Amino acid sequence: MLSRTADHLFWMSRYIERAENLARLLDVTYQMSLVPQSLDAANQNWHAIIALNSLDEAYAAKYAEVSGENVLHFMVSDPDNFSSIHSCLRMARENAHAVRGTLTTEMWETLNCTWLEAREKSFEQLLNAGIGEYFEWVKMRSSLSRGTTLGTLLQDEAYHFIRLGTLLERADNTARILDVKYHVLRRQDDEGASDFYEWGALLRSVSAFEVYRKVYRDVITPARVAELLIFNKDMPRSLQFCLNSVVKNLELVANGHSGETLRQAGMLNAQLRYGRIEDILEHGLHEWLTDFMDRIYLLGNGISKDFLVPTSEDA
Amino acid sequence: MNFYNEMVDAAGGVRTHYKGYDEWLRATPPERIERKRAEADLAFHRVGITFAVYGEEAGKERLIPFDIIPRIIPAAEWKSLHSGLRQRVKALNMFLHDVYHDQEILKAGKIPAEQVLNNAQYRPEMKGVDLPGGVYAHIAGVDIVRAGEGEFYVLEDNLRVPSGVSYMLEDRKMMMRLFPELFARHKVAPVQHYPDMLLEKLRAVAPKGVSNPTVVVLTPGAYNSAYFEHTFLAQQMGVELVEGRDLFVKDEVVYMRTTQGPQRVDVIYRRIDDDFLDPLAFRADSSLGVPGILKAYQAGNVTLSNAIGTGVADDKSIYPYVPDMIRFYLGEEPSLNNVPTYMCRKPDDLAYVLANLAELVVKEVHGAGGYGMLVGPASTRAQIEHFRQLLLAKPDGYIAQPTLALSNCPTFVEEGIAPRHLDLRPFVLSSGRCVDMVPGGLSRVALTRGSLVVNSSQGGGTKDTWVLEN
Numbered sequence: 001m002l003s004r005t006a007d008h009l010f011w012m013s014r015y016i017e018r019a020e021n022l023a024r025l026l027d028v029t030y031q032m033s034l035v036p037q038s039l040d041a042a043n044q045n046w047h048a049i050i051a052l053n054s055l056d057e058a059y060a061a062k063y064a065e066v067s068g069e070n071v072l073h074f075m076v077s078d079p080d081n082f083s084s085i086h087s088c089l090r091m092a093r094e095n096a097h098a099v100r101g102t103l104t105t106e107m108w109e110t111l112n113c114t115w116l117e118a119r120e121k122s123f124e125q126l127l128n129a130g131i132g133e134y135f136e137w138v139k140m141r142s143s144l145s146r147g148t149t150l151g152t153l154l155q156d157e158a159y160h161f162i163r164l165g166t167l168l169e170r171a172d173n174t175a176r177i178l179d180v181k182y183h184v185l186r187r188q189d190d191e192g193a194s195d196f197y198e199w200g201a202l203l204r205s206v207s208a209f210e211v212y213r214k215v216y217r218d219v220i221t222p223a224r225v226a227e228l229l230i231f232n233k234d235m236p237r238s239l240q241f242c243l244n245s246v247v248k249n250l251e252l253v254a255n256g257h258s259g260e261t262l263r264q265a266g267m268l269n270a271q272l273r274y275g276r277i278e279d280i281l282e283h284g285l286h287e288w289l290t291d292f293m294d295r296i297y298l299l300g301n302g303i304s305k306d307f308l309v310p311t312s313e314d315a
Numbered sequence: 316m317n318f319y320n321e322m323v324d325a326a327g328g329v330r331t332h333y334k335g336y337d338e339w340l341r342a343t344p345p346e347r348i349e350r351k352r353a354e355a356d357l358a359f360h361r362v363g364i365t366f367a368v369y370g371e372e373a374g375k376e377r378l379i380p381f382d383i384i385p386r387i388i389p390a391a392e393w394k395s396l397h398s399g400l401r402q403r404v405k406a407l408n409m410f411l412h413d414v415y416h417d418q419e420i421l422k423a424g425k426i427p428a429e430q431v432l433n434n435a436q437y438r439p440e441m442k443g444v445d446l447p448g449g450v451y452a453h454i455a456g457v458d459i460v461r462a463g464e465g466e467f468y469v470l471e472d473n474l475r476v477p478s479g480v481s482y483m484l485e486d487r488k489m490m491m492r493l494f495p496e497l498f499a500r501h502k503v504a505p506v507q508h509y510p511d512m513l514l515e516k517l518r519a520v521a522p523k524g525v526s527n528p529t530v531v532v533l534t535p536g537a538y539n540s541a542y543f544e545h546t547f548l549a550q551q552m553g554v555e556l557v558e559g560r561d562l563f564v565k566d567e568v569v570y571m572r573t574t575q576g577p578q579r580v581d582v583i584y585r586r587i588d589d590d591f592l593d594p595l596a597f598r599a600d601s602s603l604g605v606p607g608i609l610k611a612y613q614a615g616n617v618t619l620s621n622a623i624g625t626g627v628a629d630d631k632s633i634y635p636y637v638p639d640m641i642r643f644y645l646g647e648e649p650s651l652n653n654v655p656t657y658m659c660r661k662p663d664d665l666a667y668v669l670a671n672l673a674e675l676v677v678k679e680v681h682g683a684g685g686y687g688m689l690v691g692p693a694s695t696r697a698q699i700e701h702f703r704q705l706l707l708a709k710p711d712g713y714i715a716q717p718t719l720a721l722s723n724c725p726t727f728v729e730e731g732i733a734p735r736h737l738d739l740r741p742f743v744l745s746s747g748r749c750v751d752m753v754p755g756g757l758s759r760v761a762l763t764r765g766s767l768v769v770n771s772s773q774g775g776g777t778k779d780t781w782v783l784e785n
Contacts, residue, residue, distance in 0.1 A: 002573055004560070098537050100550075101550035109362060
């Protein structure tokens with residue numbers, strides 16, 4: 001397969017997944033903002049989303065202050081913000097457009113329609129209709145793309161690169177959600193405000209609420225939430241699940257010089273497979289997650305260099 | 316002017332080959348038709364069958380209007396068009412081979428040598444280069460119009476990168492989806508095998524010794540006006556769609572960059588003009604092409620389709636000589652008409668043209684796509700004066716032709732069903748001796764009342780084209 005084609009497919013799926021995860025993150029933040037709390041605490045939660053995406057400067061250039069509505073506007077509909085859901089859906093469609101011949105008709109039509117529909121929705125309309133409904137829509141459109149991919153695409157290299165993009169992006173995003181929310185919630189716990197609803201919202205943001213119940217059949221504790229999102233090998237949005245699939249897909253597309261990238265992925269996977277939550281919490285979850293996200297970033301670079309953007313003609 | 320109507324004869328009766336459609340149209344409630352037309356619009360948008368318009372906002376995509384009244388061609392009429400097209404394209408390919416080799420036709424004085432050799436489209440780089448099967452224009456899009464009963468004219472031969480075939484195929488798909496019952500009551504010759512036919516032709520002209528050639532489609536990229544077509548054809552043929560940056564040349568061999576390393580490429584169906592193909596040989600500022608590809612081509616290590624330098628045969632200054640080519644190479648009388656053409660570089664012709672501007676169509680010799688032309692009878696006095704100045708300044712840049720009474724066909728427009736002018740572009744495929752085409756082609760229709768310009772860039776639409784089987 002053409003390197004450029006693989007590159008577009010990889011990024012197409014990353015942007016779809018990014019849009020979905022952003023919707024999840026914004027949704028959980030929005031829901032958490034609805035429980036009684038100080039305005040300061042609420043705005044801190046909103047600001048965390050800006051900080052998480054390293055968008056402080058771009059945000060400050062547009063808005064004087066941090067507020068729920070401003071952050072939502074910026075992260076949902078702002079076409080100038082390259083990290084907004086709007087931009088992600090556009091980029092997903094543009095990448096798909098560049099390789100539409102490689103996609104099945106159903107996949108292309110799904111992505112094209114998603115973008116055409118998204119383009120029509122103004123932020124005011126979204127607010128009026130209930131922003132939660134929009135987040136649901138984004139998630140459903142993402143599910144639909146994944147579904148058409150699984151249901152119609154030949155499972156050759158194209159499929160593997162699409163999967164790689166999805167899984168790397170998801171691993172990164174789950175780590176981010178956990179990082180930002182875990183600490184907010186722990187802080188509140190320490191103040192004696194442990195809240196079933198807030199932990200519930202975090203779990204729901206990664207569709208893990210019912211899963212938690214099934215796995216632990218017990219009350220929700222922060223350590224178990226972290227354990228579930230990091231180590232559970234069967235939950236599609238956990239880090240272990242993502243890395244395990246990354247390794248599988250990497251093995252399927254391996255070429256003469258992708259050995260090092262595969263080794264790195266394998267090491268990270270082994271850590272997730274044999275690690276324990278107690279060890280991580282002891283050394284600090286935040287530090288561990290930061291390191292994890294760095295390594296995911298390097299994996300992405302490795303894949304890019306090995307397959308997608310070959311630098312030398314003899315490569 | 317009296318125009319030939321494809322559907323209705325001069326006495327107002329419906330022509331035999333349109334009777335079935337006419338009955339259906341009368342029996343179908345207008346609401347259903349309206350609903351189906353809306354459905355077609357939606358479907359074209361969703362599928363993204365769009366084209367970009369030059370000069371408009373970058374990246375903006377527009378739909379080409381699709382009309383649900385088909386252009387129907389009876390079997391006998393197609394049979395004669397078919398053989399005329401084969402004859403014409405065969406001669407054009409022989410002409411191209413000749414002018415890049417022994418130049419017999421120039422020696423015989425049939426065409427003034429300077430018209431060919433000084434033509435900007437003549438590529439001296441191609442002299443003495445032998446091509447597989449001696450074929451230059453593997454894909455030709457010949458524009459044909461009708462002026463009367465059995466009276467067809469070739470308007471131009473597009474031998475560089477003719478486009479539009481994807482609309483021909485999508486129009487058929489759309490008609491079958493919207494009105495399947497119509498196909499049950501008509502014997503419409505199928506066209507959907509075009510991509511197979513094309514792939515077969517491309518494989519047949521692979522470099523010598525290559526038994527299982529790797530074929531690719533080369534596109535200028537997603538912002539090209541015909542990008543949809545490029546992706547469509549690559550997908551339908553099951554070959555890679557590449558851009559210039561995906562290819563590189565090493566030791567006069569072309570490779571594409573793949574996830575598994577370099578892979579050799581044997582046949583390139585390129586949708587990039589000659590000028591942009593190789594920055595080392597042609598326009599140095601081209602970022603669309605592949606440095607060194609000309610050398611690889613001259614060495615016979617890769618086939619380009621169409622060949623470099625085909626423009627010299629479809630140039631408007633060469634067009635008037637095509638009938639002579641047919642006589643010269645095939646010893647046959649041309650069965651398709653040429654439109655009588657005044658070459659403004661000739662003083663007599665120029666004088667005639669200047670005296671009759673209001674009656675004539677004037678075209679730029681190197682123009683294409685309906686840009687830079689004057690349709691005398693449809694133009695204002697100021698436009699005509701403007702062209703007079705252009706002609707006086709650069710007479711050899713123009714040709715002129717009588718305004719043909721282009722046939723028209725009933726078409727859905729805002730005020731209901733009304734006749735609109737149309738043309739036909741069959742796509743003729745050649746490899747070696749074998750010249751072939753799917754029945755019909757793309758029918759383009761001028762949606763503006765009275766307009767004779769059917770190009771999509773000028774607001775033209777398309778119709779499904781039915782060749783009826785007996």
